[in-house]
Amino acid sequence: xxxxxxxxxxxxxxxxxxxxxxxxxxxxxxxxxxxxxxxxxxxxxxxxxxxxxxxxxxxxxxxxxxxxxxxxxxxxxxxxxxxxxxxxxxxxxxxxxxxxxxxxxxxxxxxxxxxxxxxxxxxxxxxxxxxxxxxxxxxxxxxxxxxxxxxxxxxxxxxxxxxxxxxxxxxxxxxxxxxxxxxxxxxxxxxxxxxxxxxxxxxxxxxxxxxxxxxxxxxxxxxxxxxxxxxxxxxxxxxxxxxxxxxxxxxxxxxxxxxxxxxxxxxxxxxxxxxxxxxxxxxxxxxxxxxxxxxxxxxxxxxxxxxxxxxxxxxxxxxxxxxxxxxxxxxxxxxxxxxxxxxxxxxxxxxxxxxxxxxxxxxxxxxxxxxxxxxxxxxxxxxxxxxxxxxxxxxxxxxxxxxxxxxxxxxxxxxxxxxxxxxxxxxxxxxxxxxxxxxxxxxxxxxxxxxxxxxxxxxxxxxxxxxxxxxxxxxxxxxxxxxxxxxxxxxxxxxxxxxxxxxxxxxxxxxxxxxxx
Amino acid sequence: xxxxxxxxxxxxxxxxxxxxxxxxxxxxxxxxxxxxxxxxxxxxxxxxxxxxxxxxxxxxxxxxxxxxxxxxxxxxxxxxxxxxxxxxxxxxxxxxxxxxxxxxxxxxxxxxxxxxxxxxxxxxxxxxxxxxxxxxxxxxxxxxxxxxxxxxxxxxxxxxxxxxxxxxxxxxxxxxxxxxxxxxxxxxxxxxxxxxxxxxxxxxxxxxxxxxxxxxxxxxxxxxxxxxxxxxxxxxxxxxxxxxxxxxxxxxxxxxxxxxxxxxxxxxxxxxxxxxxxxxxxxxxxxxxxxxxxxxxxxxxxxxxxxxxxxxxxxxxxxxxxxxxxxxxxxxxxxxxxxxxxxxxxxxxxxxxxxxxxxxxxxxxxxxxxxxxxxxxxxxxxxxxxxxxxxxxxxx
Ligand SMILES: Nc1ncnc2c1ncn2[C@@H]1O[C@H](COP(=O)(O)OP(=O)(O)O)[C@@H](O)[C@H]1O
Ligand SMILES: [Mg+2]
Numbered sequence: 001x002x003x004x005x006x007x008x009x010x011x012x013x014x015x016x017x018x019x020x021x022x023x024x025x026x027x028x029x030x031x032x033x034x035x036x037x038x039x040x041x042x043x044x045x046x047x048x049x050x051x052x053x054x055x056x057x058x059x060x061x062x063x064x065x066x067x068x069x070x071x072x073x074x075x076x077x078x079x080x081x082x083x084x085x086x087x088x089x090x091x092x093x094x095x096x097x098x099x100x101x102x103x104x105x106x107x108x109x110x111x112x113x114x115x116x117x118x119x120x121x122x123x124x125x126x127x128x129x130x131x132x133x134x135x136x137x138x139x140x141x142x143x144x145x146x147x148x149x150x151x152x153x154x155x156x157x158x159x160x161x162x163x164x165x166x167x168x169x170x171x172x173x174x175x176x177x178x179x180x181x182x183x184x185x186x187x188x189x190x191x192x193x194x195x196x197x198x199x200x201x202x203x204x205x206x207x208x209x210x211x212x213x214x215x216x217x218x219x220x221x222x223x224x225x226x227x228x229x230x231x232x233x234x235x236x237x238x239x240x241x242x243x244x245x246x247x248x249x250x251x252x253x254x255x256x257x258x259x260x261x262x263x264x265x266x267x268x269x270x271x272x273x274x275x276x277x278x279x280x281x282x283x284x285x286x287x288x289x290x291x292x293x294x295x296x297x298x299x300x301x302x303x304x305x306x307x308x309x310x311x312x313x314x315x316x317x318x319x320x321x322x323x324x325x326x327x328x329x330x331x332x333x334x335x336x337x338x339x340x341x342x343x344x345x346x347x348x349x350x351x352x353x354x355x356x357x358x359x360x361x362x363x364x365x366x367x368x369x370x371x372x373x374x375x376x377x378x379x380x381x382x383x384x385x386x387x388x389x390x391x392x393x394x395x396x397x398x399x400x401x402x403x404x405x406x407x408x409x410x411x412x413x414x415x416x417x418x419x420x421x422x423x424x425x426x427x428x429x430x431x432x433x434x435x436x437x438x439x440x441x442x443x444x445x446x447x448x449x450x451x452x453x454x455x456x457x458x459x460x461x462x463x464x465x466x467x468x469x470x471x472x473x474x475x476x477x478x479x480x481x482x483x484x485x486x487x488x489x490x491x492x493x494x495x496x497x498x499x500x501x502x503x504x505x506x507x508x509x510x511x512x513x514x515x516x517x
Numbered sequence: 518x519x520x521x522x523x524x525x526x527x528x529x530x531x532x533x534x535x536x537x538x539x540x541x542x543x544x545x546x547x548x549x550x551x552x553x554x555x556x557x558x559x560x561x562x563x564x565x566x567x568x569x570x571x572x573x574x575x576x577x578x579x580x581x582x583x584x585x586x587x588x589x590x591x592x593x594x595x596x597x598x599x600x601x602x603x604x605x606x607x608x609x610x611x612x613x614x615x616x617x618x619x620x621x622x623x624x625x626x627x628x629x630x631x632x633x634x635x636x637x638x639x640x641x642x643x644x645x646x647x648x649x650x651x652x653x654x655x656x657x658x659x660x661x662x663x664x665x666x667x668x669x670x671x672x673x674x675x676x677x678x679x680x681x682x683x684x685x686x687x688x689x690x691x692x693x694x695x696x697x698x699x700x701x702x703x704x705x706x707x708x709x710x711x712x713x714x715x716x717x718x719x720x721x722x723x724x725x726x727x728x729x730x731x732x733x734x735x736x737x738x739x740x741x742x743x744x745x746x747x748x749x750x751x752x753x754x755x756x757x758x759x760x761x762x763x764x765x766x767x768x769x770x771x772x773x774x775x776x777x778x779x780x781x782x783x784x785x786x787x788x789x790x791x792x793x794x795x796x797x798x799x800x801x802x803x804x805x806x807x808x809x810x811x812x813x814x815x816x817x818x819x820x821x822x823x824x825x826x827x828x829x830x831x832x833x834x835x836x837x838x839x840x841x842x843x844x845x846x847x848x849x850x851x852x853x854x855x856x857x858x859x860x861x862x863x864x865x866x867x868x869x870x871x872x873x874x875x876x877x878x879x880x881x882x883x884x885x886x887x888x889x890x891x892x893x894x895x896x897x898x899x900x901x902x903x904x905x906x907x908x909x910x911x912x913x
Pocket of ligand 2: 044045046
């Protein structure tokens with residue numbers, strides 16, 4: 001086996017002080033599909049960005065085909081034969097497939113782009129590698145799977161021998177995933193080397209030859225996949241056996257806290273995103289809204305929490321309408337909200353931990369007199385909250401932006417969960433954070449439920465949905481297609497059928513989500 | 518106070534022994550100082566370093582320029598940097614110049630803290646001077662009360678003007694920067710119109726107003742110099758109140774939150790309207806008062822013929838003070854000192870005082886340029902991060 005790429009002792013620290021790659025070493029052979037596995041935040045994307053010249057490391061050596069190299073820009077990477085398919089596509093929607101493929105090194109006729117030549121090149125490459133696309137189609141009109149294929153062709157045209165795919169299947173349907181795998185195997189057989197990032201272990205087992213495991217910014221080692229079980233890999237990824245069981249008593253729901261009736265919402269393009277959604281959340285229960293991304297749950301939760309305006313219907317918190325009213329009013333009524341995007345909404349990242357936890361409690365008589373803040377009480381309680389929520393910081397005066405993702409999330413959670421709320425909207429509360437922090441947050445959610453808080457959970461993580469929630473509403477195409485009053489008998493498979501629109505319940509069954517008249 | 522704080526930090530350590538390990542040995546105990554000031558960590562330490570380096574570089578380059586253009590460079594340098602401290606007259610000049618800078622510095626800090634780039638302070642300062650002048654000519658009040666009445670009126674007028682860009686921004690998301698720049702001309706023209714057409718003293722040669730009532734003029738600290746007791750007291754009060762407002766009240770909290778992240782401010786249910794409009798109104802009040810204080814301290818009749826430039830200077834002061842009213846006096850003193858120093862140098866050795874603009878420009882550029890010393894900052898961050906990683910390893 002000939003080594004094509006080697007990284008030694010590489011360290012990358014981001015501006016916010018996060019040590020994303022810590023003494024990372026990896027060796028990749030020519031003609032293999034090499035998986036990189038690790039939890040969210042393990043530093044996989046960072047390593048790939050370094051290899052593609054998008055980030056500069058502090059330390060470490062990179063060798064391509066035995067030669068030491070410095071990769072200072074993506075164009076340098078391309079010259080070395082390294083290509084990358086990004087998690088977010090870098091295509092121009094208004095251009096055709098062929099135009100996108102040649103963008104940046106267009107075949108010319110005079111000063112004009114030679115469109116025919118562009119189409120020809122695209123088709124030739126497509127034929128050679130079994131990557132069929134219609135070169136004349138507009139990128140805006142093609143599916144996500146095809147866009148990805150265009151990205152791959154683009155990289156190949158630029159002479160990529162090593163192809164980096166960062167979580168390519170995250171956006172694909174299972175059919176598209178199978179096709180992608182076929183294409184990748186074909187490329188490997190043609191002599192290309194593929195770095196494949198995923199945390200879906202089935203995929204890794206199905207596709208790859210070897211796997212390098214990353215955890216907390218470090219590489220733990222590279223292993224032959226043959227003879228390695230999924231649970232072996234996952235144990236190494238998280239550093240211990242994953243317990244996704246959450247200890248909780250069955251819920252004993254009380255009165256209805258939030259009552260949503262006939263909510264509708266049209267997107268700016270006039271598409272009906274939410275179509276008559278009704279349900280109730282009672283005190284002491286965790287209700288989960290589940291659905292494949294893009295089926296209305298994003299819009300729904302933003303309408304309820306006031307981040308988005310313009311919907312029809314009603315959402316009442318103990319009888320008071322929330323839709324169309326300022327967030328301030330909802331908060332005063334007792335709503336707390338963990339937003340899905342912590343950097344956009346969740347924190348003021350240039351302010352201190354203390355500042356961020358206090359926000360939302362500034363009118364609390366414990367922390368402010370008629371005019372001035374009670375500094376002593378603020379210092380004491382904010383420090384205590386930071387500690388209680390195990391925020392890892394040097395002090396509560398540290399800038400929030402300097403913390404890691406999981407710790408920033410804990411700051412958000414510390415604030416929202418100490419709000420004396422009667423309704424907690426938890427929108428992807430554990431996305432992109434380490435297992436320890438996730439487990440902690442889930443436990444706190446259950447504790448709040450037991451204390452009688454009504455909890456509306458929105459999560460894309462099916463396991464979390466099943467383990468954490470007491471009942472589930474499933475959205476498909478903006479409609480409620482299923483309601484399960486008890487999640488204990490429900491399986492991920494069954495949920496999948498409803499989420500993908502394969503099955504749907506009768507209107508009477510769906511009515512079950514509505515408890516009060 | 519001190520006793521409480523040290524007692525408390527000891528308590529923290531007792532409760533959380535592991536916090537001690539993670540803590541930076543150079544920084545002292547956590548929680549020291551307390552309250553809701555700006556974050557204190559590697560970033561704030563770095564910002565201080567950056568400011569000092571910027572100032573040193575500015576001064577060094579100025580010195581080089583002086584060496585290049587002056588026949589007597591050493592003497593010029595001495596006048597420039599030591600001159601203002603050599604005689605009481607010069608020193609009072611520094612203080613007289615410092616006062617308007619304190620007002621506009623606080624005014625600009627208030628709206629910059631909320632990320633509202635409202636520069637109407639320039640126009641409002643002028644307008645406030647006019648309002649105070651008119652009130653000082655037309656009203657009759659007892660001695661102690663009269664100037665404060667004029668100043669109050671100017672402050673109110675300033676608040677009303679400051680509200681205009683604030684409201685337009687809040688209601689229609691109109692750029693407060695563009696509107697404030699245009700408002701400056703409006704303020705100037707309206708003020709000149711009022712003075713020219715209604716209060717011009719035709720017996721005086723230039724375009725100046727009638728004399729103020731004697732009762733309206735502020736009393737001097739020392740008869741020889743123009744620094745006024747009322748001006749000093751008001752400037753100090755404005756700094757103190759603005760500081761308390763910004764760092765010790767919930768309204769100031771919302772202003773700072775808005776400055777850091779507007780989405781966050783809305784989402785946490787803080788008062789966004791206040792943050793946007795209130796910060797600009799208060800800024801206007803302070804700028805208006807500043808104009809009035811200047812008018813009633815330095816003059817006995819309105820005699821400005823052009824915008825004063827103190828509003829723009831306020832931007833420089835605010836940048837040096839990091840938008841914190843507590844640091845405004847020092848920043849204003851620094852700028853005033855440089856200006857007077859350059860003036861002395863010009864009068865004594867003929868080196869143009871525009872040299873001070875060079876220092877200012879260099880320091881401002883260095884301060885606002887994100888990437889200045891970015892490598893140093895990055896090294897500090899890397900050092901901290903790798904050290905934490907090693908500590909974590911030892912603990913594990
Ligand atoms: N541009 C960035 N600036 C600051 N921190 C970042 C940046 N990108 C990633 N990080 C942080 O670096 C760590 C590793 O991230 P990443 O490489 O994206 O992990 P992965 O791809 O394995 O999920 C995370 O803690 C993440 O929050
Ligand atoms: Mg990633």
